[in-house]
Amino acid sequence: MTLDDLIYKPGLLQGQRILVTGGGSGLGRVMAEALLLLGADVYICGRRLAVVEQTAGELMQAHGGRVVPLACDIRDDAAIHALIDTIWADGGALTGLINNAAGNFVSRTEDLSSRAFDAIANTVFRGSFCMTLACGKRWLAEGRKASVLSILTTWVWNGSPYTVPSAMSKAGLNAMTQSLAVEWGGRGIRFNAIAPGLFPTEGMSARLNPGGGEHIAEGNPMGRNGRMPELANLAAFLMSSGSEYLTGQTIAIDGAQYQATGGNFAHMASWTDDDWTAARQNIQSRTAEDKRLRSA
Numbered sequence: 001m002t003l004d005d006l007i008y009k010p011g012l013l014q015g016q017r018i019l020v021t022g023g024g025s026g027l028g029r030v031m032a033e034a035l036l037l038l039g040a041d042v043y044i045c046g047r048r049l050a051v052v053e054q055t056a057g058e059l060m061q062a063h064g065g066r067v068v069p070l071a072c073d074i075r076d077d078a079a080i081h082a083l084i085d086t087i088w089a090d091g092g093a094l095t096g097l098i099n100n101a102a103g104n105f106v107s108r109t110e111d112l113s114s115r116a117f118d119a120i121a122n123t124v125f126r127g128s129f130c131m132t133l134a135c136g137k138r139w140l141a142e143g144r145k146a147s148v149l150s151i152l153t154t155w156v157w158n159g160s161p162y163t164v165p166s167a168m169s170k171a172g173l174n175a176m177t178q179s180l181a182v183e184w185g186g187r188g189i190r191f192n193a194i195a196p197g198l199f200p201t202e203g204m205s206a207r208l209n210p211g212g213g214e215h216i217a218e219g220n221p222m223g224r225n226g227r228m229p230e231l232a233n234l235a236a237f238l239m240s241s242g243s244e245y246l247t248g249q250t251i252a253i254d255g256a257q258y259q260a261t262g263g264n265f266a267h268m269a270s271w272t273d274d275d276w277t278a279a280r281q282n283i284q285s286r287t288a289e290d291k292r293l294r295s296a
C-alpha cells in the first residue's frame, strides 16, 4: 500500500498513538500500514513475537515512521496489563485502540467442545473487552479523548451457522460498542466498529475456507471481494479527529453482501460428514503449524 491508495492528506493521524491487536498479519497489518502512512505511531501486538517483529520491520523499511512490535496473548489478563504498562511507559497514552485480533474456524456446532468455545470466545469476546477496559480505565483516569474501533462481521445482525462462538462473541462486542459509546461518550471516548465482508486473508482462509480454492464473491451484488485499501480508508476515517461526532456505529463494508445473502455460512448446510471431517483436519493441521511456530 502507498499513500496514493489512501484518500486522505498526509499527516492526517500525526501525533496519534494507536494499538492494533493482531496487527502482525491479515487485516490488522493492513490497518497498521495505513495508520503509519498517515503519520501515527503504531503499536502492533500478537501471540507470535517473530511475526509482529517482522511486520514492524517491513513496514518501517517501506514507509519510515515508527511501528513497535509487542508479544501479547489477549486471553491472558496479565499479558494485557504488561502490554499497556509498556506502551504508556514508551511515550505516553494511546489515542486509539483497534480490536482486531480474532480466532475462528468453521465447525458444526454439535462437534464443538466447551474448550473449543473458549478458544474463540476468550480471544474475541473476553480478550477484546479486557483490552478495551485496560485502556479505558487509563483514559478515564487521565481525562483523555480516545477512539476505539472493533473489527466485527455482519453476523452481529443475523448470526452465523457453523461459526456460532464467533458470531456470539462478535455480537457481544457490537453491544459493547453501542453501550460504551453512551457510557463513556461524555468523557470523550468513542466507540465504532467495522463489519467487513470478504477481504480474503491467509489466516481467515485456512479456517473458514479449509477446502482451499479461491474465495469467490458468489452472491455479492458487486461481484467481487473487498480491496484492502477500501478497508484501510474506513478505519483511518474512524480513527481520525475529523469523525469525532461519529460514535456507537457498526459500519458494514461488504458490497451489500449482507443484504443480498445474509453474508454468513448458511451454504455449508449441504456439506457431508466427510466434508466436515476434512475441514476439521485441514484447520487443525494449520493450528498445529501455528503452535509450532509460536514455540519455535
Ligand code: HXC
Pocket (backbone or CB within 6 Å): 102, 103, 104, 105, 106, 107, 111, 112, 113, 114, 115, 116, 117, 119, 120, 153, 166, 196, 197, 198, 203, 204, 207, 208, 279, 280, 281, 283, 284, 287, 290, 291
Ligand atoms: C472443532 C476444533 C477445531 C475444529 C479446534 N477445535 N479446531 N473443534 N472443529 N476445526 C477445538 C480443539 O479440539 C480444542 O478442544 C479447542 O478447540 C482448542 O483448540 P486449540 O488448538 O488448543 O486452540 P488454540 O491453540 O487456542 O487455537 C485457537 C484457534 C486458532 C481459534 C483454534 O484457529 C487460532 O489461533 N486462530 C487465530 C487466527 C484466526 O482464527 N483467524 C481467522 C479469523 S477470521 P478440545 O476439547 O478437543 O480440547 C474471523 C472472522 C472472519 O474472525 C469473517 C469473514 C466474513
